[in-house]
Amino acid sequence: MADDEMEDAGVSWTLLDDRVTMDIIPREDSDLRVRFQDDEGEVLWSSFFERGFWESRTKKGEIGNKLADNTSFAKSTVKEELESVWTDLSENAKEYESNLVSPSVEELIENTQAVEVHGGEETERHVYVKAKPFGEYVDGAKTDGGASVRKLVFSNEEWVKSDGDTQTPPVVSKYSNAFYETLEITWQEWREDIRPRWKDKQQIVSDDQMSTADRIAMSVVRSLRHRLDAHADRSKILNDSWNGWYEADSPHGEVVWIPGDTLDEAMDNHDKGTEYRSALSRALKAEGYTLGSRRQTTIQGDPVELYPFIPETVGIEDTDVDVIGLNDEDDDDDDGDESDADDAAAQGDDDLLDDVVGVVDDLDPNGKGLPETEVVAEASTKRDLGPPDDITDAIERGVLSGALYRPEDEEQELVAVRPGGGETPGEGDIDPDEDGVPEP
Numbered sequence: 001m002a003d004d005e006m007e008d009a010g011v012s013w014t015l016l017d018d019r020v021t022m023d024i025i026p027r028e029d030s031d032l033r034v035r036f037q038d039d040e041g042e043v044l045w046s047s048f049f050e051r052g053f054w055e056s057r058t059k060k061g062e063i064g065n066k067l068a069d070n071t072s073f074a075k076s077t078v079k080e081e082l083e084s085v086w087t088d089l090s091e092n093a094k095e096y097e098s099n100l101v102s103p104s105v106e107e108l109i110e111n112t113q114a115v116e117v118h119g120g121e122e123t124e125r126h127v128y129v130k131a132k133p134f135g136e137y138v139d140g141a142k143t144d145g146g147a148s149v150r151k152l153v154f155s156n157e158e159w160v161k162s163d164g165d166t167q168t169p170p171v172v173s174k175y176s177n178a179f180y181e182t183l184e185i186t187w188q189e190w191r192e193d194i195r196p197r198w199k200d201k202q203q204i205v206s207d208d209q210m211s212t213a214d215r216i217a218m219s220v221v222r223s224l225r226h227r228l229d230a231h232a233d234r235s236k237i238l239n240d241s242w243n244g245w246y247e248a249d250s251p252h253g254e255v256v257w258i259p260g261d262t263l264d265e266a267m268d269n270h271d272k273g274t275e276y277r278s279a280l281s282r283a284l285k286a287e288g289y290t291l292g293s294r295r296q297t298t299i300q301g302d303p304v305e306l307y308p309f310i311p312e313t314v315g316i317e318d319t320d321v322d323v324i325g326l327n328d329e330d331d332d333d334d335d336g337d338e339s340d341a342d343d344a345a346a347q348g349d350d351d352l353l354d355d356v357v358g359v360v361d362d363l364d365p366n367g368k369g370l371p372e373t374e375v376v377a378e379a380s381t382k383r384d385l386g387p388p389d390d391i392t393d394a395i396e397r398g399v400l401s402g403a404l405y406r407p408e409d410e411e412q413e414l415v416a417v418r419p420g421g422g423e424t425p426g427e428g429d430i431d432p433d434e435d436g437v438p439e440p
Contacts, residue, residue, distance in 0.1 A: 010023055011024050020039075026106075032051060036070070055090065064079040116203055116205045127151070129175075129178070150178035229244070230243075230256050230322060230323045239386060241261060244262075252308045259305065263277060291308050294308070353398055367419060
């Protein structure tokens, strides 16, 4: 954030017969800007210093000399007046703390909804933080646990750690996992700004009788309730890590099958690896969230481990409303259904091709060509546009239609966006003989 966007932040003093204003302004880089201006607002001198610079004789001497060099006042006069500033800062440091924290820290504190201390087998701190730019804290006491408010979980060891790698205090990785953004926060800010403010907010949750697995089970179910999309089509379970498959007549009765990978992702918030899944599975069953045993199956050639959840526990109250695609085949007009299905499939193909062309263009903006395997990995794994086979098919459709082309390469198969071919063609534009189009 630019300094001119933060004029209200920091602290100020008027010096030298009211002819000079001194400002200390916090920056995103976790340091402070020290700025001197004359009575007309012109900057006389400014520089950047770490917090606590006013305790350093060398830094104070440097600032006094620079200010004297840029004004008509004697160095002795300047340093004498500055001495009152250094005394004020030293004696009233706590009073000025809230004005000197960086914007990113201040925003994190403002967006903190609740801090809970959970006892039991292992002490944990659960910090609920509002997502940007939206988010809410419902009922005045409980977070909604979904996309608008994210939970950062700190083990007791992480919480008490006060120093280490200067770039990675625990809050940085926790925040990045939750919001996919990196905070520029130092160990000093974690130790002196964030943790004390969160401690002021914390509430002790009495759960001494609840095991860690039970707590994680409750958290996982809460995440599923707010993030899961349940589909009637089993194959849809592969399209997104938060998709489930609704089966009305499974061996366990009416269930929503949840992939083991989804449970693993939910457990990431608790820093628990896949080896913890068996303990979680037992806790889910003991708490009445699941029925029967997990199921190992294969979907579109991929091995998938599924867990049978009771629909109500993951937010399925009305299957007609809450299950996607449940009634798509109920109409008697077979011809109409087939036509609609064909149209939907064609539109889906066009949309996927548009997305894949966009991926290629992002990765290779100069159109020189990049390995097809890289495109498939980016589109299917990182951007989750669909299974790898579907991405490969979309690339072939793009080459046949002219939206994409293959630069010559003897060692690997390359693909690039054809100049002028960024828009997905209609069905009639595809080469019926599949001979492709000339390279540009």
